Amino acid sequence: MPQPDAPPPRTFGLPLVGNTLGIMRDPIDFQRRGHRRHGPVFSARIFGTTLTFVDPVGAPELFEQVIRTPTDQLSLVAAYKHLVGRILGPELFTEIDKPMREGLSVKYIGKHVGPTVAFVPQVLARRLPGDHGTVDGLRMANDVVLHVVAHYVLGHGGAERHADELAEAMHVLESDFSILGMMLPIETASARRRRAAFDRMIGLIEAEVRARRADRGQHDDFLQFAIDHMSSDGAEHDDIRWLGLRVLGTIFGAHTNTAMSVASTLSDLVEHPEALARVRAEIAALPADAPMDLAAMRTLVELHRAINESMRLRSNGGLWRMAMSDIDLGGYHLAKGSVVGASMGLVNLDPARYQGSHEYRPARFEAMTTDNYQSPSVGSTPLQFGAFGTGRNLCSGRPLAYAMLAAILVPLLRDYEWQVVRRPRRWFTLLTGGLSRPIGELSLSYRRR
Numbered sequence: 247m248p249q250p251d252a253p254p255p256r257t258f259g260l261p262l263v264g265n266t267l268g269i270m271r272d273p274i275d276f277q278r279r280g281h282r283r284h285g286p287v288f289s290a291r292i293f294g295t296t297l298t299f300v301d302p303v304g305a306p307e308l309f310e311q312v313i314r315t316p317t318d319q320l321s322l323v324a325a326y327k328h329l330v331g332r333i334l335g336p337e338l339f340t341e342i343d344k345p346m347r348e349g350l351s352v353k354y355i356g357k358h359v360g361p362t363v364a365f366v367p368q369v370l371a372r373r374l375p376g377d378h379g380t381v382d383g384l385r386m387a388n389d390v391v392l393h394v395v396a397h398y399v400l401g402h403g404g405a406e407r408h409a410d411e412l413a414e415a416m417h418v419l420e421s422d423f424s425i426l427g428m429m430l431p432i433e434t435a436s437a438r439r440r441r442a443a444f445d446r447m448i449g450l451i452e453a454e455v456r457a458r459r460a461d462r463g464q465h466d467d468f469l470q471f472a473i474d475h476m477s478s479d480g481a482e483h484d485d486i487r488w489l490g491l492r493v494l495g496t497i498f499g500a501h502t503n504t505a506m507s508v509a510s511t512l513s514d515l516v517e518h519p520e521a522l523a524r525v526r527a528e529i530a531a532l533p534a535d536a537p538m539d540l541a542a543m544r545t546l547v548e549l550h551r552a553i554n555e556s557m558r559l560r561s562n563g564g565l566w567r568m569a570m571s572d573i574d575l576g577g578y579h580l581a582k583g584s585v586v587g588a589s590m591g592l593v594n595l596d597p598a599r600y601q602g603s604h605e606y607r608p609a610r611f612e613a614m615t616t617d618n619y620q621s622p623s624v625g626s627t628p629l630q631f632g633a634f635g636t637g638r639n640l641c642s643g644r645p646l647a648y649a650m651l652a653a654i655l656v657p658l659l660r661d662y663e664w665q666v667v668r669r670p671r672r673w674f675t676l677l678t679g680g681l682s683r684p685i686g687e688l689s690l691s692y693r694r695r
C-alpha cells in the first residue's frame with residue numbers, strides 16, 4: 247500500500263540521462279516492465295523531466311481518471327508545450343474550443359471536403375510524374391498530405407500559393423530534431439533552422455489571413471470559418487497573430503499523423519497482396535464518375551479496415567497531461583507540474599484485445615464491434631483502440647483524418663501499381679500522441695495502371 251502523500255515509485259535510472267535510453271529503445275516495453283515491477287503507477291526520468299506512467303490495461307479506472315479529469319486540473323496543452331514546445335514552438339499548442347470542434351465536425355466537413363477530394367489526383371500527378379518511377383514514401387506522404395490539408399484549410403488559391411513552401415518548412419519542423427534537442431536547454435543549429443521554418447510558416451499564414459480579411463469576395467472554406475468564428479477580440483495585430491496560430495495549429499495537427507497513416511497503410515497493403523486485392527475490388531465497384539463524398543467513402547469497408555490495422559500497429563505514442571495543481575492518483579501524490587500519461591501501445595498491441603497482436607490482419611475488425619469507420623470504439627471503458635486517443639481530448643480531427651486518408655489512398659491504389667524497394671530500418675515510436683515514423687529510407691516504386 248502506498249503511504250499517504252508518497253510520490254509514485256520511481257524506476258532506477260542513470261545519473262543525468264535517467265531512463266532516456268530505455269524509453270527511447272522501446273517505450274511500450276519500458277512501460278509494461280515498469281508496471282510489472284512497480285504496479286499501476288510509477289515514475290521514470292528523461293533527462294530533467296519526470297514522467298509518471300499509468301497502466302491503461304491493468305488499471306483502466308486510473309487511466310480513465312487521467313484522461314477524463316477537466317483541463318484546468320490535467321492539461322494536454324501544458325503537457326505538449328513542456329514535452330515538444332522546444333522543438334515545435336510552444337505557441338502552436340492552444341486549447342480546442344467550440345468553434346474549432348464545429349469546424350472539424352462531420353457536418354462541416356461533409357459540406358466542404360468535396361473540392362479538396364477533387365484536388366487530390368492533381369497533387370498526385372505532380373508528385374508521381376510519367377509512367378513509372380521511384381519515390382521516398384515518407385517524403386511523398388508528407389508532401390501530399392500537406393497539400394491536401396492546405397487546400398482544405400486555406401482554400402484552392404491559398405494551397406496553390408503556399409503549399410510548396412509550407413511543405414518544405416514543415417519538413418524541417420517535423421524531421422530535423424533529436425531527443426537531445428527536445429529535452430536539453432541548448433541552442434542547436436537544428437533548433438535555429440526549426441525556428442526559421444516556424445517563422446516562415448506563420449508569416450505566410452498571417453499574410454493569408456490579412457489578405458482574406460481585406461477581400462470582399464464570398465468564401466466558404468475553413469479559413470473563412472476561422473476568421474468568422476475564432477477571432478480573439480484583441481487589437482488588429484494581436485488578432486491576426488491569434489488567427490494565424492489557430493490556422494497553423496490546425497494545419498500542423500492535421501498533418502503529421504495523417505501523413506504517417508498514408509505511408510504505413512500504403513506500404514503495408516503493398517506488402518500484403520491479398521488485403522490489397524480486396525481493397526482494390528471494392529474501389530473498382532464504386533459507381534463510375536460518382537463524386538467521392540463522405541457517403542461513398544464509408545462504403546469502403548476493406549480500406550478502412552486496412553487503415554485501422556496499420557494505425558493499430560503504429561499508433562503507439564503516449565497521451566500526456568500536466569498536473570495544474572497537486573493531485574491524487576491511485577493513492578499516490580502527484581505534485582503540480584507532474585507529467586502523467588500512458589503509451590497507446592499497451593492498448594493497441596495488447597494480446598487480450600488483439601490476438602496475434604503484432605501480425606497484420608485487417609480482417610480482424612470484421613469479427614469485432616466497430617463504428618462507421620470500421621474501428622473498435624474509441625470511447626469505451628476499458629479502451630479498445632488508442633489511435634485517436636480517448637476521453638476529453640479525443641482527436642477532434644478524426645472525421646477529417648478518415649476523409650483525407652480515403653481521398654488520398656483511393657487514387658494511389660486505383661491508379662498506380664506499387665512495390666516496396668527499401669524498407670525503413672525501424673518504425674520509431676514517438677513519446678507523444680500518434681503514429682511512429684519510419685527511420686531510414688522507405689523507398690517505393692510506382693507504375694501507372
Ligand code: HEM
Binds near residue numbers: 342499501633681
Ligand atoms: C490519422 C490521423 C490522426 C491521428 C492518428 C490523430 C491522433 C490524435 C491523438 C492520439 C490525439 C490525442 C492526443 C492526446 O490525448 O494526448 C489527437 C488529438 C487531436 N487531434 Fe488528431 N490525429 C489525426 C488527425 C487529425 C486531424 C486531421 C486533425 C485536424 C485538425 C486533428 C486534430 C486534433 C486536435 C485538435 C486534437 C486535440 C483534441 C482536444 O484536445 O480536444 N487530428 N489526435
